[in-house]
Amino acid sequence: MSLRDELEEFISRFPVYQYAFVSPEQIRFEESVVEVCRRDCPHYNTSWSCSPAVGKVSKSRARCLNYDGVLVFSTVTQLEEGASRRERLQTKAQHEKLTGIVADHMTGLGLRPYTLSSDCCTNCVRCGFPQEYCRHPDVLYPCIESNGIVMSDLLEHCRMDYYMSDDLCLWFSLIFYEDPFTPKEDRDG
């Protein structure tokens, strides 16, 4: 069984909505994405998972390009009618749990995963940023957009949905991994 088959078999046990495998080179990083965070996101400068704490886009890109592959996947949660941003964010817990399970499985396979997830980290009632170091760095998955990743491009490339409806929320994770098992020429995106 190939590594990809193995990972597909594993994630098929969980309520993953859509997924794809890409190479890191197929991901576009733009400073302008972080500019939107700075301008429009209430979590900007409030969490270790978000900008500017996650660091510069150029460094993030360099780090991500060191990996051999990326598993992109989404899950869906139901929202109450008129849910606030905070209520919407509270529905991310199941997605984060699943992200951790998949990342742990990849660690067990020796793939040394690096995991990014949607939106702001919600592990603590109040983030320790900036006074305290992160209390749970093992389950801190930095925000995808804070790293400058252009998700609309990536999802179009993966033929994955970006939006479903006002009462269904899509959550995304990107798990970068090393792949010592697959010849480079067979690691297509």
Ligand code: SF4
């Ligand atoms: S785990 Fe806690 S301290 Fe760390 S980023 Fe998340 S909310 Fe902040």
